[in-house]
Structure formats: structure tokens, C-alpha cells
Amino acid sequence: MRLNKIPATVVTGFLGSGKTTLLAGILRQITGKRIAVIVNEFGEQDIDSSLLRGCALACDEGGDARGEEACPVAGEDDGIYELANGCICCTVEEEFLPVMKTLVARRDDIDHILIETSGLALPKPLVQAFNWPEVRQHCTVDAIITVVDGPAVAAGRYASDVDKVEAQRRADDSLDHDPSLRELLDDQLSAADLVLVSKSDLLSPDEKARVEALVTRKVPSSVKTLFIDPGLADDAARLEALMGIGAASEEGIDRIDNHHDRHHAEGAHHDHAHDHFDACVIRLGEVEGEVLEARLGELLKVHEIYRAKGFAAIPGKPMRRVVQAVGERLDGYYDRLWAQDEPRHTELVIIGRSLDPEALQATLAAAERATPA
Numbered sequence: 001m002r003l004n005k006i007p008a009t010v011v012t013g014f015l016g017s018g019k020t021t022l023l024a025g026i027l028r029q030i031t032g033k034r035i036a037v038i039v040n041e042f043g044e045q046d047i048d049s050s051l052l053r054g055c056a057l058a059c060d061e062g063g064d065a066r067g068e069e070a071c072p073v074a075g076e077d078d079g080i081y082e083l084a085n086g087c088i089c090c091t092v093e094e095e096f097l098p099v100m101k102t103l104v105a106r107r108d109d110i111d112h113i114l115i116e117t118s119g120l121a122l123p124k125p126l127v128q129a130f131n132w133p134e135v136r137q138h139c140t141v142d143a144i145i146t147v148v149d150g151p152a153v154a155a156g157r158y159a160s161d162v163d164k165v166e167a168q169r170r171a172d173d174s175l176d177h178d179p180s181l182r183e184l185l186d187d188q189l190s191a192a193d194l195v196l197v198s199k200s201d202l203l204s205p206d207e208k209a210r211v212e213a214l215v216t217r218k219v220p221s222s223v224k225t226l227f228i229d230p231g232l233a234d235d236a237a238r239l240e241a242l243m244g245i246g247a248a249s250e251e252g253i254d255r256i257d258n259h260h261d262r263h264h265a266e267g268a269h270h271d272h273a274h275d276h277f278d279a280c281v282i283r284l285g286e287v288e289g290e291v292l293e294a295r296l297g298e299l300l301k302v303h304e305i306y307r308a309k310g311f312a313a314i315p316g317k318p319m320r321r322v323v324q325a326v327g328e329r330l331d332g333y334y335d336r337l338w339a340q341d342e343p344r345h346t347e348l349v350i351i352g353r354s355l356d357p358e359a360l361q362a363t364l365a366a367a368e369r370a371t372p373a
């Protein structure tokens, strides 16, 4: 019987900052721990858990460092719980708590819980749920890790707080003028026990210094800031160190001051950053990969799209192609074989503002028509 509380790591951070990449690295590299994962998505379609299941599959097939270890949680399911269709901060009672109760009931099979919030969620309400008696007795928050997108910050996402360099402002103009988004980023930082600045491989030394100065101003001196890059995903020792912080964050969570609570105290309308965002899902058949990415690239330039992610089925390719876009940066890679009984289709979640799903669908459908008959 388990005597210690199960540690839970909450990974938060804005859309596309690198949360799933971090979780995938942990699932691939951390051996000897049975890890349950809770993934929260803003859109109705859960892309992240599918990517994380890809890691679990790789492990099961013995293809990586986890070797013989259970991956992630042993048992009748695969230990990955999806909370799609909304931000976890608004569905704590209806969605998060039932999953936590399930995990508590299975506590003898679990060594650690990893929770990825949606990029638009506030971590505080979720962490407060660890003070509910059913959860508190058996689980504790090991740490709240806030992932900050280094290049996005360097490009001026917090421009109203740093020296306003005109060029930076223009690079990310809409974010600069959205106070709710700036507040969301501040609130995600205010809850942090540890800040990870991601994509440092894309930052110059000057940009790094600027981002560090900004983050340091926003968090107490006791909160460390670490720069991370793609190498972290293969570094078991560094990943392991992220999972034993022992902060018991739930104990101090009520004292954390954030914009969201202040608005409530002032009697303001219940307003979250995610109220200002739309998400839509584009579904297509097989597509010509280059045409899809070129069309998506054009859309990123002219629409207010902050994030696009999903999978594409490319004719003649046995592997699934992952498509990722953050701001105007577009990435693609093959992650796994299509399963035999899996329909080969293309699915992209697009998150942004004032989206016109029909227009997006029509533009991207050109990639479908481009496939050879």
C-alpha cells in the first residue's frame, strides 16, 4: 500500500511554448517510474495526447531508452487522460477532479502524475484542486513548471513591459496590444516554481539576456529560470531533475496574486484570455505535404492564427506527418507508422482569433486536390 503522496508536475505555458515536447521527452527518457499523464487541449480535437501516445508506443515497441519499464502507467489503459474541449481552469470540478479521483483509486500503480494545461489556461484553479480533501490526502503538486517561448518573448510578446523597440512591436503586434493575453502570460509566470525558457537554440546571446531579464522581473528570486533546447528531450538526468522538486505548490497557491483573481475581486465579468480565442478543426483526406505546408504558411501570414497542429496523410508514405505551427514558424516531421486499421486522413487544429473555418478549409483543401490520382 502506498504511504507517500503521489507527486504531480503541472506544466503550463502559452500556446506552442514547448509543453508537449517536454512531456514527450520525459515519457521517452524517464525509466523506472510509472507515469500517468493528464493532457488538456483548448480545441475539441486532442492532438497532444496522440503525440504522447506515439511516445508510449515507441516505448512499448522497445525502441528507446525505457527498455523493459512500464510506459507510462501499467494497467488496463495507457495512463494518458485527455481533457479536450476547453481550458482546464474552467472545468476543474467537472473534468479534472473525476480524473484525479480515478488516479487516486489507482495510486498503487502510479509513481508520478504529469499534467499539461492548455496554452490558454491559468494554472492556479487546477493547483487549488489539490487542496480538495479527496485529492490532498493522496497527491501533492511537486512543481508548477511554466514554459516560456523564448523567441516569442524576444520578439516582443511582453513588449508593453519591456523597452518598446518598434521593430519588435511590429513582429508581434496583435499580442502586444492584447492585455488579456499579457495578463495570462503573467499569471502563468506568477504561479511558477520553475521557469523553462524554451527554444534557446533559436535565441542569440542578446535575446537570451533580454528574455532572462524580463522573466527575472516577473518571478520571485527563489524561482529559477533555465534555458532549454531540443537536447533536453534526450537528457534523462536533466529531465529526472525536473520531477523531484518537492515544492508542494498547493500549500501556497491561495497566496499567489494574479490578474484573474483581481478582476474577480473587482466584480469584473468572468473573463479569460481563452474567451477571446477560437479553435477549429480542418479535416481532409490524403494531401500533398508541400502544398499543405505552403498553403498553411500563407494563412499564418494573413490570419490571426497563433497555433496550428495536427497530422497529415501523405500519399504513398507509410508514416504519419506531424504539422506544427507557432506564430508564423512552421515545422513538419514524420512521427510514426499509420496503424493498419487507422483511416489515413489529415486533421489540423487551428487556434486564433476571428477565424473563418470555411475559408481555412477551402484554402487547405487545395492540398487534397493536388494529390496524384
Ligand SMILES: Nc1nc2c(ncn2[C@@H]2O[C@H](COP(=O)(O)OP(=O)(O)OP(=O)(O)O)[C@@H](O)[C@H]2O)c(=O)[nH]1
Pocket: 013, 014, 015, 016, 017, 018, 019, 020, 021, 022, 048, 118, 119, 198, 199, 200, 201, 202, 228, 229, 230, 307, 309, 324, 325, 326, 331
Ligand atoms: N527549435 C525548437 N523548437 C522547439 C523546442 N521545443 C519545442 N519546439 C517546437 O515548438 C513547437 C510547439 O511545441 P509543443 O511542445 O507542441 O508546444 P505546446 O506548448 O505543447 O503547444 P500547445 O499544447 O499547442 O500549447 C513544435 O514544432 C516543437 O517541435 C525547442 O527547444 N527548440
